[in-house]
Amino acid sequence: MAEARHIEKHGFQTEVKQLLHLMIHSLYSNKEIFLRELVSNASDAADKLRFKALSDNTLYGDDAELRVRLLIDKDANTLTISDNGIGMSYDEVMNNLGTIAKSGTAEFFSQLSGDQAKDSQLIGQFGVGFYSAFIVADQVTVRTRAAGAATDEAVEWQSAGDGEFTIKSCEKAQRGTDIIVKLRDDSLEFLDDFRLRGIINKYSEHISIPVQLWKDPEPESSEEDGKKTEAKPGEWETVNSGKALWTRDKSDISDEEYKDFYQSIAHDFDEPLLWSHNKVEGTTEYTSLLYIPKRAPWDLWNRDQQHGVKLYVKRVFIMDDAEQLMPTYLRFVKGLIDSNDLPLNVSREILQDNKITRAMRNGSTKKVLQMLTKLAKDDAEQYQQFWDTFGAVLKEGPAEDNANRERIAELLRFASTHNDDSKQSVSLDDYKERMKDGQKAIYYIVADSYEAAKHNPALEIFRKKGVEVLLLSDRIDEWLMSHLPEFKELPIQSVTRGDLDLGELDDAEEKQAQEKAEADFADQLKRFKDALGDKVKKVRVTHRLTESPACIITDEHDMSTQMVKLMEAAGQKVPDTKYILEVNPEHALVKQMVAVEDAEQFGEWAELLLDQATLAERGSLKDPAGFVSRLNKLILR
Numbered sequence: 001m002a003e004a005r006h007i008e009k010h011g012f013q014t015e016v017k018q019l020l021h022l023m024i025h026s027l028y029s030n031k032e033i034f035l036r037e038l039v040s041n042a043s044d045a046a047d048k049l050r051f052k053a054l055s056d057n058t059l060y061g062d063d064a065e066l067r068v069r070l071l072i073d074k075d076a077n078t079l080t081i082s083d084n085g086i087g088m089s090y091d092e093v094m095n096n097l098g099t100i101a102k103s104g105t106a107e108f109f110s111q112l113s114g115d116q117a118k119d120s121q122l123i124g125q126f127g128v129g130f131y132s133a134f135i136v137a138d139q140v141t142v143r144t145r146a147a148g149a150a151t152d153e154a155v156e157w158q159s160a161g162d163g164e165f166t167i168k169s170c171e172k173a174q175r176g177t178d179i180i181v182k183l184r185d186d187s188l189e190f191l192d193d194f195r196l197r198g199i200i201n202k203y204s205e206h207i208s209i210p211v212q213l214w215k216d217p218e219p220e221s222s223e224e225d226g227k228k229t230e231a232k233p234g235e236w237e238t239v240n241s242g243k244a245l246w247t248r249d250k251s252d253i254s255d256e257e258y259k260d261f262y263q264s265i266a267h268d269f270d271e272p273l274l275w276s277h278n279k280v281e282g283t284t285e286y287t288s289l290l291y292i293p294k295r296a297p298w299d300l301w302n303r304d305q306q307h308g309v310k311l312y313v314k315r316v317f318i319m320d321d322a323e324q325l326m327p328t329y330l331r332f333v334k335g336l337i338d339s340n341d342l343p344l345n346v347s348r349e350i351l352q353d354n355k356i357t358r359a360m361r362n363g364s365t366k367k368v369l370q371m372l373t374k375l376a377k378d379d380a381e382q383y384q385q386f387w388d389t390f391g392a393v394l395k396e397g398p399a400e401d402n403a404n405r406e407r408i409a410e411l412l413r414f415a416s417t418h419n420d421d422s423k424q425s426v427s428l429d430d431y432k433e434r435m436k437d438g439q440k441a442i443y444y445i446v447a448d449s450y451e452a453a454k455h456n457p458a459l460e461i462f463r464k465k466g467v468e469v470l471l472l473s474d475r476i477d478e479w480l481m482s483h484l485p486e487f488k489e490l491p492i493q494s495v496t497r498g499d500l501d502l503g504e505l506d507d508a509e510e511k512q513a514q515e516k517a518e519a520d521f522a523d524q525l526k527r528f529k530d531a532l533g534d535k536v537k538k539v540r541v542t543h544r545l546t547e548s549p550a551c552i553i554t555d556e557h558d559m560s561t562q563m564v565k566l567m568e569a570a571g572q573k574v575p576d577t578k579y580i581l582e583v584n585p586e587h588a589l590v591k592q593m594v595a596v597e598d599a600e601q602f603g604e605w606a607e608l609l610l611d612q613a614t615l616a617e618r619g620s621l622k623d624p625a626g627f628v629s630r631l632n633k634l635i636l637r
């Protein structure tokens with residue numbers, strides 16, 4: 001009957017062709033991972049069936065012992081991976097095997113560099129999945145029957161990995177999926193029973209269903225001493241322990257096992273940086289196994305990317321990417337949480353507003369932060385590596401998680417005037433320790449780049465007094481600082497905002513001199529204000545500048561330059577902010593300017609000064625051409 005059925009031929013989606021090509025060429029030295037991927041898919045299929053059967057127990061039929069079996073056929077050079085999980089319908093086969101449905105696929109491809117070593121890492125993170133079979137196969141056949149479907153409603157998919165596949169309906173006696181991998185001549189090692197056992201031990205130890213290999217029957221034998229061994233029938237032998245790793249005792253699990261488990265759940269070729277395995281008992285009971293990776297996933301910057309923490313309930317897999325289990329600023333964390341309290345039929349909606357979820361999330365967030373705090377303390381170099389990779393994500397923390405603000409703040413690292421490079425390595429505690437006598441605040445500046453921050457004229461007085469300033473230039477920094485008003489009771493202040501009160505850093509003599517300078521310059525300030533009109537909010541004598549003629553400052557409650565830029569970049573309308581112009585009466589240029597008596601000429605100088613100061617702070621001008629022509633005119637004069 002099957003022969004009479006219609007065979008359809010389809011082309012792979014372009015991305016699949018690209019992926020296949022890349023995979024075959026760049027994962028060549030790590031062929032065995034195909035087995036990890038296929039066994040892991042089989043185990044996922046079992047998880048999905050178990051979950052679906054919670055609401056429809058009949059789906060098991062008379063085959064409730066979920067397992068995956070590997071069958072070697074040395075004559076046909078095939079290895080068959082066979083599960084009795086959820087299976088696939090025709091539509092599912094069409095959707096899953098022939099296209100890549102993952103969001104962000106295009107972005108993924110745009111990140112590939114052509115450098116095989118690098119690309120293979122990326123592919124690994126992307127999750128190589130089913131297509132990895134083609135690393136070792138010259139033909140792959142999938143025969144699958146969805147749970148609940150009739151024997152003659154099965155589907156057969158076949159491809160040589162060359163850009164096309166065929167699909168037809170067929171009959172299949174048992175529920176689930178058989179993947180028949182026809183091995184290429186250079187991959188016949190996977191017909192070896194011993195080799196397969198090794199791979200299963202390495203990758204599938206944590207798989208929570210039995211992974212079985214067929215053991216051939218043994219004939220009756222007699223030893224020399226006449227002892228007889230009885231014949232043994234062939235049987236399926238379970239190779240793994242089939243016990244979920246996280247349910248075992250910590251002391252019985254080796255580092256190797258933790259690492260292998262990470263690699264298989266996170267699809268990472270690299271080892272994890274850190275992990276933490278906890279059994280929590282009390283009002284809420286759960287087990288968590290959380291990992292911090294070494295490398296960033298390719299889609300780290302997508303805030304909607306799937307979260308890496310899986311939810312289990314009483315050892316039953318419930319869902320991937322349960323975003324309620326980890327805050328967004330910890331989206332790089334991988335692993336799982338297994339709850340003893342949630343109902344098995346928990347839905348995303350239930351998770352959303354649930355005391356148990358909240359308790360697990362709070363507990364796990366604390367665990368991750370503790371893990372990082374410990375790393376920062378014990379191994380500064382490794383912590384720096386973590387920071388360089390994930391620091392900018394962690395910077396979202398204070399805004400998102402006010403309760404842990406202080407703890408997150410301790411983990412932050414910045415560039416600073418203390419070091420002469422752009423590396424973000426200074427902690428707020430380091431800063432605090434180095435503060436001058438009489439210093440009452442932590443000072444920072446945010447600019448477009450490290451260079452722009454470092455050379456901003458507003459830093460001049462701080463340099464002169466030897467006061468450290470944090471130099472911030474990540475996109476997120478303005479947002480971060482607006483949610484970090486203080487650290488361990490010290491206010492955190494921008495050096496380009498509001499009045500500058502250096503408090504006890506200024507001695508009485510300096511204060512007097514300032515007051516005198518202000519009084520002496522009062523008439524000139526009025527001239528500036530008259531000339532600039534409502535282009536500025538105010539003009540005043542600066543205490544910040546020692547070398548530059550002028551700078552602009554944001555008023556205490558106005559939106560900072562960087563925040564304006566962020567909002568503009570996001571397409572938001574922002575109110576026109578007016579700055580305070582601060583003038584340095586000691587500067588030669590200012591001295592020359594105030595000597596100009598002609599009001600119109602003085603006005604041109606004043607505008608030039610404002611433009612200059614704006615350029616140093618904002619990096620751009622509203623009317624650059626006007627600035628250039630004014631400058632030229634004044635040079636010629």
Ligand SMILES: Nc1ncnc2c1ncn2[C@@H]1O[C@H](COP(=O)(O)OP(=O)(O)OP(=O)(O)O)[C@@H](O)[C@H]1O
Nearest residue numbers: 041042045083087088096126127128129130131177
């Ligand atoms: N043995 C199987 N039983 C049922 N469905 C399967 C099986 N193998 C694959 N699938 C389906 O095909 C889809 C694609 O598989 P593939 O391995 O390429 O990606 P994935 O498993 O979604 O992602 P990843 O491997 O990165 O976790 C799966 O999501 C699943 O729906």
